[in-house]
Amino acid sequence: MLDYLVRFAQTHESFRLPELQALASLHHVRLQIIHYSEYFPFAVVRLPDGGSIANVASRAILVQSVYELWGEGRDYESLHASVKSIAVKEIPKYRYTSFKFTFDSFQGSKTSATQCQLIESFSWLDFRGVISMKAAEQSFVIFEEYPSLDNPADTTHKARKFGEIPTKLYLGRLVGLGSRDLINKYSLKKRSYLSTTSMDAEMSLVMANMIHARPGSLIFDPFVGTGSLTISCAHFGAAVFGSDIDPRALRGKNGLGLKSNFQQYETSDQDLGSFTSDLVNTPLRGWSGPSATGNSTHCCEWLDGIVCDPPYGVREGLKTLGHRNDPDRKIHYSADGQALHLHSDYIAPKKPYSFVTILNDLLSFAAAVLVPDGRLSFWMPTADDVEETLPIPTHGKLELIAVCVQPFGKWSRRLITYRKRHSESCPSSPQVSGTYEAMDDTKAVDAEGLESLTATMPAGTQADDLNPFRKRYFEGFRPRTTKQPDKPELSSNS
Amino acid sequence: MAFNPLFLTNLLPRIEWTALRDAAAELGLATLPETKPEITLHRQQSRRQQQQPPSSESEMEETDETTPPLLPMDTTSSNTILDPKDEQVLRDLHRLLLETQVVEGKMVCGNCGFEYRIKEGIANFLLPSHLV
Known part of the structure; x- marks a missing residue:
């Protein structure tokens, strides 16, 4: 042959x-x-x-x-x-x-x-x-x-x-x-509804391939925005849906929105719609139900793929639900004594969130809802010149398949792809050798990796404290003379 | 969405049936059978042999037995065989899951009673700060 x-x-x-x-x-x-x-x-x-x-x-x-x-x-x-x-x-x-x-x-x-x-x-x-x-x-x-x-x-x-x-x-x-002709077909230059964070056609189509978007499969993007990633998945026949913390992105305006993008490419049939939600408080979960083996605690997994470009706080703020200065979690009332959150046009408050934490949330979510062999693929930014590069997050139920790097001069972003393990091969024993050959430098470290990740979790309420990459970005990735990672010495400029 | 038996049969084992029946009944759409039907999609023999190389074919056959069926790349509604009774169930399911949409309304949490609003077909699951 x-x-x-x-x-x-x-x-x-x-x-x-x-x-x-x-x-x-x-x-x-x-x-x-x-x-x-x-x-x-x-x-x-x-x-x-x-x-x-x-x-x-x-x-x-x-x-x-x-x-x-x-x-x-x-x-x-x-x-x-x-x-x-x-x-x-x-x-x-x-x-x-x-x-x-x-x-x-x-x-x-x-x-x-x-x-x-x-x-x-x-x-x-x-x-x-x-x-x-x-x-x-x-x-x-x-x-x-x-x-x-x-x-x-x-x-x-x-x-x-x-x-x-x-x-x-x-x-x-x-x-x-x-x-390669699809890059032109899906070019952002020709797309009617866009935002500053829309993913370019080439990369979003590659992501659809990484997560095996295909006819019959169900794909979800928890940071869907203007839908650049789900549009690519729909092209390959997957049924797609998404959520975003900002309902304005989903609705769009002047007749242009997430829906009109699917109409533009004639894939509205593949679009299952979208809802407003925060990944941290997502309504989606694995559910417990009867299994074929009669095990009553069987958890039903139901998503074939998760694809996303999480906001990392530079062009799009990284937020979660909650009030920055409200540790007591009080109900807020208007002057006439009515609880604010019962108003029909109530907008839930949001506070800055840490990128490391959101990645942990994303992996836990994927581990709970992906079917065996289901895939997760997302982007993670990193400053090229710092020692404090974020470690690749790991999870016992997810096997790391590929880490791809796209350099942008002083920083780069990494596309990270995982495959959900079969339940018999996880999660209690961390040393699983999957049937796929993981890339050499990326053998999953499981429990150990999780610990080290937790250790580097930043604390604080300001976006800069929570997100070291954002801070380095707005500092222009200038080399540091002394190691003082927690002092925002340039905060007066920002 | 066009009727897509492949998508629906893949989705079926993942549905929490009681919850779906309850939700459908509340919307006044009670056409689902009481217990979840089991439907498998068979592909036409002749086409299958034409399109699949022998080695991967045997692999797919084996896994079909034990795990949820693998998703074939080339299956469309045109080359699948479906029992007419099963097809009716799938069509009902299609109507409920893919052609039914709440445009304006609310969902009430069965646990705490919190009301999640739906506006312009987009459900809002954001919580006020005292609930997160």
């Missing part, structure tokens, strides 16, 4: 493999990575148990196309030799089909005359079909990988002139395409 070449987009490098692997597991296909480098868009993968790479890649956002790998080599001589040994049985299958040959060079190029010459050198394949550049049944691509200028480990480009001699060559037969 031949290996496959995956032609990634050269962007969001740390998301590319996790997305492909998430889609492989969605299609129940085992995928092995034979060769991959973040500096190049070409990866070689193997499906040891069979399956269709075209199916796996078909909804991938970070994959441009996938190819059956006919050969590889350091130079054209070894590429020809490789094709002769690997693909010899394949060649006769395409003897009489229409075909074309094209080039895909990365970090370098050749003149079209040279390209023609190199394509001609494959005439020994003896294809007798019509050559058609527009409507070929079979498309063959010669891939050229030139030394990467970004890769510090690769010094070959110093010895050679940039873009002159490729260091790696592949020949592939096109078998499938990814879904």
Whole structure:
């Protein structure tokens, strides 16, 4: 069986493999990575148990196309030799089909005359079909990988002139395409209802893939806002709903709101609606009911996926219900003696909340309501230059699957994805080896991780005290001379 | 939402049936059977073999037995077989869960009596500070 070449987009490098692997597991296909480098868009993968790479890649956002790998080599001589040994049985299958040959060079190029010459050198394949550049049944691509200028480990480009001699060559037969066209379809530039925190189309579509949004599944976003994430999930056929602490975001105005966004993409059928709620006091929960085994304390789990971009207090304030200066929790009355909260236009007070705490709440919520193998994926910001980077939160019932990083200069955000464990493999024994291969540096630490997280939980009532990332953001991520993490020395400026 | 048997059969085991019946009765919509029906969706044999590679097929067959059915990627209402009696239950469920919406009203907590308002189809679950 031949290996496959995956032609990634050269962007969001740390998301590319996790997305492909998430889609492989969605299609129940085992995928092995034979060769991959973040500096190049070409990866070689193997499906040891069979399956269709075209199916796996078909909804991938970070994959441009996938190819059956006919050969590889350091130079054209070894590429020809490789094709002769690997693909010899394949060649006769395409003897009489229409075909074309094209080039895909990365970090370098050749003149079209040279390209023609190199394509001609494959005439020994003896294809007798019509050559058609527009409507070929079979498309063959010669891939050229030139030394990467970004890769510090690769010094070959110093010895050679940039873009002159490729260091790696592949020949592939096109078998499938990814879904990069969706980025344009869902582009925020064309969306009618937006806010400052709407997630860009590319990342929200990748998230839909990470959590296996698919026909028949039920997906929830507890910080839904203008719906950028649930819209992507609905595209892949999931039924979606969301909640937000701010009802104004859900309603919108002038006829534009969450609902009109689904109408724009003709996925209103997938939209189950939304409600106003705070994740900390959410009305959603797992319920106890009779189980098949007669165990009366069986807890029913009912969500297939949770996807969200929690507010981290920079562009959107991080709030929970409650009164900042009201430890006694008194009922508030208006002048005429009526309790304020009984008024029909009452707006419940909110107070700043800690980002670390909300992540804990999110994980506990996911652990309670996700079905086994259900997935949780959310964003977490981090300042790149500080030691006090937030640890990745962990939960005994959730297996960490992937951590992807999107850098923004002085800070970055991480997309973290978990899979709900099956109940027999949790939660009492923390050392569970799931059937999935967790990434090496991210083996779940369970109980220990929870403790360390609790220890770093900030205390206070001001947004800056509760949320170190917010504080560092508004300080401009300036390096600190002394370690005084709790003194808001710049508060006079803010 | 269009009638979607796949979604409904996946949802069915997750529903707290008594609570749903009670809520439906309060809204004057009492069409649900007394006990929760068990409905499984069968996919047409021929299509299944065409579309699934042999290895993953056997895997799906096995897991179907023990756990809630895996969600297939390619199942739509057009290629599923559904008992007519089951279909009626699913259609009733579809009508109640997906086509019924309270636009203006309130929900009253059975425990503490707190009233949660629904405005423009959006329920408000926010609590005043003395209750959080």
